[in-house]
Amino acid sequence: MNDEQKRQSSGLTKASSSQGKEGWGMENLPFPEGVAYITTRWDLCIGCGACEVACSMAHYGVINRELSRIRIYRYLLPLPKSVQNVCSQCPERERECQKACPIDPPVIHYDEEVGHMVVDEDRCTGSACGQCREACPADVPRFYPPNHDFAMVCDLCEKEGERRPQCVEICPTQALEFMTPTFPQHLERIHPDEKAKCLGKRLYPLPKDRVIRLPEEIWGGE
Amino acid sequence: MDQMGFRLLEVDLTSQKTRVLDVTEEMRTFVGGRSLGAKILWDRVPPKTDPLSGDNVVYVGLGPITGLLGSVTNISAKSPLTMLRGQSNLNGHFGMELIYAGYNAGILITGKSEKPVYLYIKDDQVEIRDASHLWGKSGLESQQILRKNLKKEIDDQNFRFMVISPAAENLVRNADVCHDFYHHAARLGMGTVLGSKKLKAIAVKGSKSPNYRHPDKVFELIRRVFHEARLYKAQHRRWGHSVSMSRRYHSTTEGVKNKQLGWDPMCDLFNPVLLEQQYKLWSDSCHGCLVGCKVPYFRREPPLGPHVGELRHDNAGGWSANAMIAGYELQTYLCSYVDHLGLDSEDVSGVVTWMMECYEKGLVTKEDLDGINLTWGNLEAICALLKKIAYREGIGNILADGLKIAPGKIGKGTERYAMTHKGVAISSYEPRGSLSDALELAGTPVGELHGGRGTPERIMYDSLTTCSFLRRTLSKIFGSAGGWGVPMLNAACGWDLTLEDWDKLTLRAATMERCYSMREGYVPERDDVLPKRFFKETIYSKYGEPRILKREEFLEERRRVYKSYGLQPNGTPSPDFLQELGLEFTIPMLEKSLEREKES
Numbered sequence: 117m118n119d120e121q122k123r124q125s126s127g128l129t130k131a132s133s134s135q136g137k138e139g140w141g142m143e144n145l146p147f148p149e150g151v152a153y154i155t156t157r158w159d160l161c162i163g164c165g166a167c168e169v170a171c172s173m174a175h176y177g178v179i180n181r182e183l184s185r186i187r188i189y190r191y192l193l194p195l196p197k198s199v200q201n202v203c204s205q206c207p208e209r210e211r212e213c214q215k216a217c218p219i220d221p222p223v224i225h226y227d228e229e230v231g232h233m234v235v236d237e238d239r240c241t242g243s244a245c246g247q248c249r250e251a252c253p254a255d256v257p258r259f260y261p262p263n264h265d266f267a268m269v270c271d272l273c274e275k276e277g278e279r280r281p282q283c284v285e286i287c288p289t290q291a292l293e294f295m296t297p298t299f300p301q302h303l304e305r306i307h308p309d310e311k312a313k314c315l316g317k318r319l320y321p322l323p324k325d326r327v328i329r330l331p332e333e334i335w336g337g338e
Numbered sequence: 339m340d341q342m343g344f345r346l347l348e349v350d351l352t353s354q355k356t357r358v359l360d361v362t363e364e365m366r367t368f369v370g371g372r373s374l375g376a377k378i379l380w381d382r383v384p385p386k387t388d389p390l391s392g393d394n395v396v397y398v399g400l401g402p403i404t405g406l407l408g409s410v411t412n413i414s415a416k417s418p419l420t421m422l423r424g425q426s427n428l429n430g431h432f433g434m435e436l437i438y439a440g441y442n443a444g445i446l447i448t449g450k451s452e453k454p455v456y457l458y459i460k461d462d463q464v465e466i467r468d469a470s471h472l473w474g475k476s477g478l479e480s481q482q483i484l485r486k487n488l489k490k491e492i493d494d495q496n497f498r499f500m501v502i503s504p505a506a507e508n509l510v511r512n513a514d515v516c517h518d519f520y521h522h523a524a525r526l527g528m529g530t531v532l533g534s535k536k537l538k539a540i541a542v543k544g545s546k547s548p549n550y551r552h553p554d555k556v557f558e559l560i561r562r563v564f565h566e567a568r569l570y571k572a573q574h575r576r577w578g579h580s581v582s583m584s585r586r587y588h589s590t591t592e593g594v595k596n597k598q599l600g601w602d603p604m605c606d607l608f609n610p611v612l613l614e615q616q617y618k619l620w621s622d623s624c625h626g627c628l629v630g631c632k633v634p635y636f637r638r639e640p641p642l643g644p645h646v647g648e649l650r651h652d653n654a655g656g657w658s659a660n661a662m663i664a665g666y667e668l669q670t671y672l673c674s675y676v677d678h679l680g681l682d683s684e685d686v687s688g689v690v691t692w693m694m695e696c697y698e699k700g701l702v703t704k705e706d707l708d709g710i711n712l713t714w715g716n717l718e719a720i721c722a723l724l725k726k727i728a729y730r731e732g733i734g735n736i737l738a739d740g741l742k743i744a745p746g747k748i749g750k751g752t753e754r755y756a757m758t759h760k761g762v763a764i765s766s767y768e769p770r771g772s773l774s775d776a777l778e779l780a781g782t783p784v785g786e787l788h789g790g791r792g793t794p795e796r797i798m799y800d801s802l803t804t805c806s807f808l809r810r811t812l813s814k815i816f817g818s819a820g821g822w823g824v825p826m827l828n829a830a831c832g833w834d835l836t837l838e839d840w841d842k843l844t845l846r847a848a849t850m851e852r853c854y855s856m857r858e859g860y861v862p863e864r865d866d867v868l869p870k871r872f873f874k875e876t877i878y879s880k881y882g883e884p885r886i887l888k889r890e891e892f893l894e895e896r897r898r899v900y901k902s903y904g905l906q907p908n909g910t911p912s913p914d915f916l917q918e919l920g921l922e923f924t925i926p927m928l929e930k931s932l933e934r935e936k937e938s
Contacts, residue, residue, distance in 0.1 A: 162623035162630030180547040196518040288628035328645040331721040
């Protein structure tokens with residue numbers, strides 16, 4: 117069988133394709149106005165890391181997850197499970213990073229005009245300080261000392277006033293959504309370790325280092 | 339043009355020394371992964387080496403585009419199961435992490451350690467550390483311990499591990515290498531070789547830039563796949579990869595009762611809809627892949643619960659109806675247990691079903707089996723036997739040697755019921771249902787690798803290393819495998835390949851693997867065959883249609899397949915062909931080896 121025959125017998129030639137920008141239609145939904153953030157659905161995250169690639173491409177034109185502002189953490193619950201971690205553009209009184217910044221005015225702050233957190237890179241003292249990261253309950257601000265030792269946080273891929281998050285566009289499972297908050301968005305600011313713990317509870321009563329009740333526990337024997 | 343450089347980390351366990359080699363030229367010629375692995379074995383492992391000696395090497399192979407669309411880590415070593423070329427794939431995230439650590443051509447492990455060790459890699463910091471606290475622990479337990487220790491050490495969550503389990507430590511010949519619990523490089527005893535080297539684990543964490551040459555072009559290709567492939571692969575995200583079994587049972591291409599039957603009502607118990615709605619937790623993918631075909635299950639209810647695992651065609655096909663397991667209720671437990679022990683599910687299921695048939699026919703008795711009543715579908719008995727195999731106790735000590743060695747040791751006419759190809763079990767596939775399946779399986783120069791994993795196209799995917807489950811989808815989007823591979827390689831590495839170069843690389847990859855196996859005693863004409871049962875016993879499909887292979891037709895089609903691989907009618911590469919592919923260095927050795935085999 118050659119490749120063409122194989123494709124035909126597998127029925128793939130009959131499958132409809134989603135060429136062009138239409139896709140599922142998800143990307144045609146109108147983007148939110150005003151305060152908005154990226155919400156993460158941990159249960160839908162498959163851990164492919166395409167969001168990290170899209171982020172580092174959009175901001176620095178390279179493929180390097182260390183330069184991504186959204187990060188995927190991977191756990192063994194004992195099942196492998198990935199969860200996302202990204203800035204939730206907290207409301208003012210919950211903005212711990214901004215409060216913690218030792219520089220006046222804060223290097224890391226929310227910009228009402230562009231509608232997202234902003235870091236003034238020329239004033240940021242980098243990972244040597246790192247107080248914003250420490251203050252954030254989810255460890256969101258990131259530093260990449262080799263060539264980007266400033267706090268990196270999500271800017272919703274805003275360019276000239278237009279916000280179009282690339283991670284949301286590429287996510288194959290719609291595990292990331294760009295939306296207006298339906299509840300105070302800082303409630304999504306949960307440390308990835310905690311997220312993993314929550315999902316791990318679905319596996320109760322399985323211990324973390326075991327996948328199974330051993331046969332001798334079920335049927336006896338040595 | 340500015341081309342990407344490739345770095346290979348070489349670790350000598352005997353002298354406990356490590357160094358980094360520049361293999362840029364080799365990668366350009368052999369692409370990487372499975373193909374480069376065969377070349378490394380040719381160069382580094384002397385002919386007729388005992389696979390469990392310190393002279394064998396393990397190549398943890400990467401390709402130039404590992405992790406850009408699926409992240410495959412291809413592990414190569416001489417196989418202790420077949421004594422030929424061994425290789426197996428590990429998916430997940432290990433490969434990409436190694437690239438982030440700066441070793442984009444993988445790791446080469448040589449020599450043998452005296453005491454258990456593990457390899458610690460954090461960017462440029464490479465250490466061989468004591469692993470006596472991990473020895474004897476299951477794959478998952480070891481990973482959790484390492485995770486905890488290493489997190490304390492540097493406060494970093496994302497170390498990735500590759501570990502072996504007790505079966506590999508005990509040198510069971512079909513032991514696997516495990517990553518993240520359900521990613522296994524299971525075939526051909528790659529774990530066993532690591533076990534013989536006393537290398538318990540590799541822990542890796544990287545924070546470097548992969549430094550692709552044209553990231554914009556790479557990203558454009560990735561984005562195109564993500565957008566266009568969504569519809570094609572949605573079924574695998576929903577049901578996982580065990581979904582193909584149900585289709586195969588209905589086309590008589592999946593084994594039933596150690597290949598005695600073509601269909602049994604039990605087959606219908608393996609209904610993917612039930613698996614999804616009753617047991618599925620979520621979907622999970624490997625690095626850079628949009629599919630998420632890992633669909634783990636969780637069973638809470640006692641007495642078998644709680645347990646977790648992941649069913650695939652690979653680890654479930656050889657059990658299921660092939661061992662007359664009555665549905666998911668029992669099947670999920672069995673697959674979790676095999677993972678816990680660290681055995682190759684596909685191969686060990688072939689060993690167990692072989693014993694089941696021999697027990698049914700009275701060729702082995704309960705006493706031979708140390709008192710185990712090994713009837714069809716008997717979960718308790720299977721688990722007891724598996725434990726004996728993994729710990730090499732009693733009868734398990736013989737069965738742990740796999741289907742190349744064990745049938746001869748047990749004798750008494752049991753040999754004819756061993757469904758094996760070059761010493762590896764044929765456990766999930768049923769060749770009588772499809773001649774093309776039968777040929778692809780028989781023609782694999784390394785032994786049954788889960789069906790058609792020996793075709794040049796598949797070998798190329800394993801070399802790239804892109805997940806070959808995406809091959810049909812990629813061909814659909816880009817017109818052909820090269821339509822995807824050429825622009826991707828050029829964009830990532832700064833190469834200037836053409837489609838003709840691609841074809842040559844593909845044939846070179848496939849032929850190098852064949853050459854290495856031939857040097858170790860493989861004679862294509864003699865060995866590319868299937869057990870007699872497939873030519874002598876007719877089975878019937880669910881709808882009563884007879885299925886059997888006809889020898890003449892099989893042999894004729896085999897010649898055609900050889901030709902399509904660029905080989906001579908007897909399955910060997912001609913000297914001219916080798917010259918054309920730049921593999922002329924193999925000619926003298928191959929001639930010697932063919933002569934030697936003729937004499938014996």
